[in-house]
């Protein structure tokens with residue numbers, strides 16, 4: 223099968239598209255084979271390739287953790303899914319290929335009317351952002367939300383979902399282009415951290431403080447964002463796309479009576495399965511009803527996998543980056 227393969231750790235350019243990579247085995251009875259139509263690119267794909275993620279995937283491997291396509295084969299133990307079904311799913315790696323074999327439980331049907339690119343782009347970022355807002359921050363309509371990295375995958379999903387949940391959203395990003403997209407996704411205001419003093423600008427924009435901060439970026443922006451919380455606000459740390467894990471003075475947490483929480487999406491099913499089920503059912507309804515559609519800022523072919531990964535690695539992605547495979 224055709225696949226984009228990482229045979230040695232390195233930058234995005236170390237990926238190579240191969241025409242005869244062996245198709246994965248369907249030996250597990252609970253597995254399903256999917257003919258991939260589209261896959262989405264995530265920041266961790268870049269980190270896996272550079273061997274800079276929390277865990278190492280041995281080479282050779284096929285990056286890609288989000289995909290949508292059509293089932294071509296199911297294991298003997300699979301019920302409720304059949305060849306021909308349109309499905310979307312998430313995995314650790316393997317999506318930048320014509321075929322993928324995954325556990326049936328990691329798949330869900332694509333709602334009618336939703337195309338493969340949107341379905342592929344609706345996995346990790348929206349699930350992470352929704353769980354952060356709904357379950358971790360317990361966001362309530364009318365509250366104020368500050369989103370860092372608001373033009374990126376997780377950030378823009380948080381902007382969209384925050385607006386849908388009735389929050390007053392302040393988007394923080396590095397360019398006016400990203401802020402314009404965030405505005406079109408429901409942000410009430412935008413703040414360009416390249417041209418403004420974030421701490422001062424947040425204080426001016428939200429004099430009473432914000433209720434919630436969603437932070438997938440870390441680095442130098444985390445502390446001024448945490449300082450913008452009102453008393454008893456909630457700060458959710460989700461990732462460190464800036465490359466720097468911030469060190470926050472703990473006295474700020476005491477003085478603000480605030481909560482600082484975080485999670486990794488892959489740990490949730492094992493720890494809070496019922497909350498995951500609830501969040502995913504609600505999210506699916508939002509997608510099926512057309513209330514939330516992932517913003518696809520750039521599309522590439524499988525042959526352009528390196529360029530797609532480079533786009534994400536350089537922080538240029540606006541919303542989701544999708545690779546069409548089929």
Ligand SMILES: NC(=O)c1ccc[n+]([C@@H]2O[C@H](COP(=O)([O-])OP(=O)(O)OC[C@H]3O[C@@H](n4cnc5c(N)ncnc54)[C@H](OP(=O)(O)O)[C@@H]3O)[C@@H](O)[C@H]2O)c1
Pocket residue numbers: 264265266346347350370371372373374375376377394395396397400438439459460461462463464465485486487488534535536537538539541
């Ligand atoms: N906790 C979880 O379960 C979970 C789930 C998904 C993702 N994540 C993590 O969340 C982070 C963001 O993921 P994402 O999919 O939103 O990524 P993304 O689409 O690439 O967006 C990341 C944002 O980070 C900012 N950034 C600052 N410095 C950057 C740099 N040197 N390189 C790239 N981006 C930079 C950019 O915003 P500016 O415009 O402000 O510069 C960019 O829009 C990643 O660290 C990822 O691993 C965590």
